[in-house]
Amino acid sequence: MAATIRQVAERAGVSVATVSRVLNGSDRVLAITRKRVLEAMEALQYLPNETARILSTGKTNVIGVLLPDLHGEFYAKVSQGIERMARTEGYHLLVSSSHSDEAEAGTMIRTMLGRVDGLIVMWPRLEAASLTALVPPDLPIVLLNAAADGAVPTVRFDNQTGAAAMTRHLASHGHRRIAFLKGPAGNYDAEERLAGYRDALRELDLPADPALELDGNFLRESGYRAVEALLALEPRPTALFAANDSMAIGALLGLRERGVRVPDDLALAGFDDIPPAQYLIPQLSTVRSPMQDLGEHAMHTLLALLGGDDPEPITTLPTRLMLRESCGCPPVPAHLSLE
Template identity: 50%
Template sequence: MAAATIKDVAREAKVSVASVSRAMNGGSGVTAETSLRIQQAADRLHYIPHAAARMLITRRTNTIGALLPDLYGEFFSELIRGIDLAARARGLHLLVSSSHDGLDEAAAAVRSMQGRVDGLLILSGRVDAAFLRANLPKTLPVVLLNSAVKSAAYSVLNVDNHAGASAMVRHLLKAGHANVAFIAGPEGNFDAAQRDKGYRAAMTRYAPDAPINIVPGDFSEESGYRAGRELLAQKHRPDAVFAANDMMAVGCLTAFKEAGLRVPQDIALAGFDDIPIARYVSPTLSTVRVRIVDLGRHALEHLAGLLENPDQSPATAQTLGCEIVVRESCGASTT
């Protein structure tokens, strides 16, 4: 037995397919009685409208696509959760294409989503305005997450890395650590660059006499370890170290422990991201938390707004705040 179609329901309820269609879509334009009879017939036949037929005629898929890079565990799942919850609340489906690391892969993914989605959510450090122009019809609503793209044509939703980093540096300074060093993230990474700027801005503003002290890193634990050793080898050891992400902070912590230093008594430490591990290292790691679920949720809601109001020009870049999480490693309680 093949699935029932609108024709079957029409026959069963002894009405035209037009009436069935109306009844199934809210019932306006049909009497309550007719509608009820149709509903019952539909139930009897286990009728479910064919999605593709509907998409074809309405030009609406009720689906949004999410294009994501090869993301690390926690971040990925939180982001999807936020997007998924918001999508479900609005009756939208979610087509996911993740684990992309190359631009070509991303282009293929975006093209293959063509016609299957009403809008697109894109998180990618490498996608720029040129890529979007080349691979997407300008009619497709797009929301960019954590992107450096600055174009009136695309909506952008960013995490306020700058403010988060700045706030943490300020916190460290206020806790009495005069010299705060920074372990940078990978070059070309948008988040890393903004955290770097936040560090510099806070130092310039709140500790104009202290040196800007930046050592390189690449977001890996290993690079944090190397950075830690490098910092310890400096003539004037910093009082506090702010790593551009938690994994580097964890690596750095290992280096400090190996050198026999006590954290935070001898040297303070802070990271960025608030990954689960931050709570389990000892001392527990102070860090900056991003509400990733909210990031996903906001992104989807902004996109949904674009779908409902296509004429509305995309909002200028929006920003989502971070919050400082004070634990043991930054030595705030010792002041």
């Protein structure tokens, strides 16, 4: 038979209330008393009744995380950042995927209600109000990479500045017809990166030909398929900037199959700096998004909300260029590329 809290109290020589305070992390227990209680719990192999603890404290010590997808290097890095910060504060994660579908996101949020102390939601679609309306006003929520209006704390990348910087860099290599492989329509990251590309073209007085903006969807296959349209353009672009690394990797394969050398015949760049980017041949030049930092900042913001503080309504994390072989820059040793 499982040990009870009363048996733990008797073995430790304390009251049931004292054991309860130890379980709830109260600072109203002397260190020597806490040690006796913990030793008694270990000796009796006592397992706390989580349901009772939640009812008494109103806390689950669980954070709900809703991402568009659970697969791929990008989401893995974001999740690692959230988990790292959560573990240091004694929280566990309940992670699910919305598949960028509003109905499914609503279902998952409703499923998490009562099971989590707060929510971290990555919602890349440009309209987030209908999603946040599903969340009770007393449940803290933080948005990731979403169009921010200040109503809900939001942590995001500086996509637009990063995309403009990469476009300017490609132009510095002498490229004048720079094609851009877009992300999905209505996606916040995709729209911001496209805006940065357009900003740089205007700034440099380079041609803003709509034909240079190729359709993509952030998936590797769309990068591969876009190569056919890219090579059919006249005059042919001398550089391709993909709105994420996955599409750039797909484009690299398509170009290689058609005998187009990167960077000799066409320069190539991506966005995000997912781990495989530095191990490609040639190494992929890209804009580094601080994916793990995004998760850590989101959890830090949520902890502030849980503590009753008012965090910054919008936190924008800087991006930076990672210049490697695919744009025409010299190769970078792997250990330096990891920094």
